[in-house]
Structure formats: C-alpha cells, structure tokens
Amino acid sequence: MNDEALAERFQANRSHLRAVAYRMLGSAAEADDAVQEAWLRLSRSDTGEVANLAGWLTTVVGRVCLDMLRSRKSRREEPLTAAPAGAAESADPERAAVLADSVGVAMLVVLETLDPAERLAFVLHDMFAVPFDDIAPIVDRTPVAARQLASRARRRVQGAPVAPEPDLALQRQVVSAFLAAAREGDFEALVAVLDPDAVSRSDMPGATVTRGAAAVARNAAVGAASAGAYLALIDGTVGIVAEPGTPRYRVLTFTFTPTQVHTITILTSAESLTTLTVERLP
Secondary structure: OOHHHHHHHHHHHHHHHHHHHHHHHOOHHHHHHHHHHHHHHHHOOOOOOOOOHHHHHHHHHHHHHHHHHHHHHHOOOOOOOOOOOOOOOOOOHHHHHHHHHHHOHHHHHHHOOOOHHHHHHHHHHHHOOOOHHHHHHHHOOOHHHHHHHHHHHHHHHOOOOOOOOOOHHHHHHHHHHHHHHHHHOOHHHHHHHEEEEEEEEEOOOOOOOEEOHHHHHHHHHHHHOOOOOEEEEEOOEEEEEEOOOOOOOEEEEEEEOOOOEEEEEEEOOHHHHOOOOEEEOO
16 A cells, blocks of 8 residues: 555545544544554554554554553653643644534543553543454553453442452462362362352252352352363452363353452343353463
8 A cells, every 4th residue: 555545545544543542542633643542553553464453553643642641651741631622732722622512521530530541441442442452562460451441440330339449369370279179179278269158059940059169169169169160250250160162061150258268149040141251361
C-alpha cells in the first residue's frame, strides 16, 4: 500500500481513534497527541498482512493511551478536568466541546477514578466492543483477567461496591494443597485446607449440600482425585478441572476465607459447564 492510500485509510479512522483516545485520556489535546502517535507507528509499520486496519489502529491507540495514563500517574499528576474547555486545552474549543458532550462530564469524572488498565479494558470493551482477546495483550493480562478489569471498572462506573482483587497466588497455593491431598488420599491434609464450616454442593439434580470440613473432605476428594485433574482459572478464580475429556467431565469451583477453602461447587451439567470461562494454569 502506498503512502497516499495508507494516509487515506488512516484519515477514515481518525474520528473513531480520537473518540477512543478522548475517553481514555479525558483531554482533547492529549487525544490528538495519541492519534498522531498512532499515525507515526502506522507509517513505520508493515501493515500488508493486517486484515482489520481499524482494529489494529484501535489497539495501537489503546497502547499509547495506557502508556500516557501510567506516565501521568507515575508523575502523581492531578487528574485532568473532565471538560476540555478553552484554547489552552485545545486549538479547537468547539471540537473539544463536541467531544465532551459525546461522553458526558459525569462519565469522564468517573473514568478518572479508574486505574489505567481498568479504564482501558472498560473503554475498549464496553464503549467500543473490542474483544477481551484483543485487550489482554495490551494490559499484559489473560483474557479472563482483562474481563475482570472491565467488570471492576463497570461496577465503579455504576456506583456499586467493588470487591478487592482476588489473591490468585494464595488461591493457587490453597487449591494446590487441596488437589495434592486428594490425590494422595491424605484426609487430615484435606481437612486442614478446609474452613471448619466448609460447604460443598453439586449441580446434579437432587444433590444434597454437605457441611463441615470432615464431611466435605470425604465428599470433595472423590471429585478432585482423578489422575488428569489440573488447576485452572475458572471465571477468574482458581479451581480444578477434574476428569477432563471424559463423559464425566466436571469442574470444581471454590470460594475462600483468607487462607482456606470455604465452599466447593461441583459442576457437571452441560448447562453449567458451557457458561464457564476456563483457562488452564501452567
């Protein structure tokens, strides 16, 4: 593609890219800077194999804006004002006002409260329908983790209380101990990893709820001890995929106290399993 054709295609996407950048940065001037940087990167790149140039450019602008937000935060700058008014903010105050109106001052104020990665995930996914598979590399997370970022941001935007970030390292340690004890048939070790008031349940019709660490240990060990069982992120929380690839395929999900398992849910029905996002842990 020659330079003129490339410039024409970039120009066709400029308004979209400016909208993305403005929602990310809350500043018309900085949005223009981000779009200009995207053009520079495009002009220096071999895009012959890029099938979706608009998507590629959106990703580039997202990366540029994320870097700018992180740089702003590292310098401990005050958040920018929501409405970019006046010549000092933009060489074209009328266009800046149109941008502000398109987002809403209240929304910009809320977006300023988000962490950079949360803001990017929310803006790209919820406002511009970018898939989490494309967002994940920008924020250096898995698609599941990117989905969590957007979910947390969405809750902040909606004014709902936000749960603390899960401690995945601690979850992995607890679930690994549970799986190892189940495989070894170490009943005492299983009980030790369970909260005294632990609960286990299954989605099988007519299944009863089991309560108490000892009873849960006896019940859950059967579900977890298969030879092929492995740890996985299940909807963003560490769990176990047991008996993978068999007609008895099942998933164990967990909730946690700070250092133990409190609830185990054993999922076996196709209805339950098809709604899960499962990512095997290395």
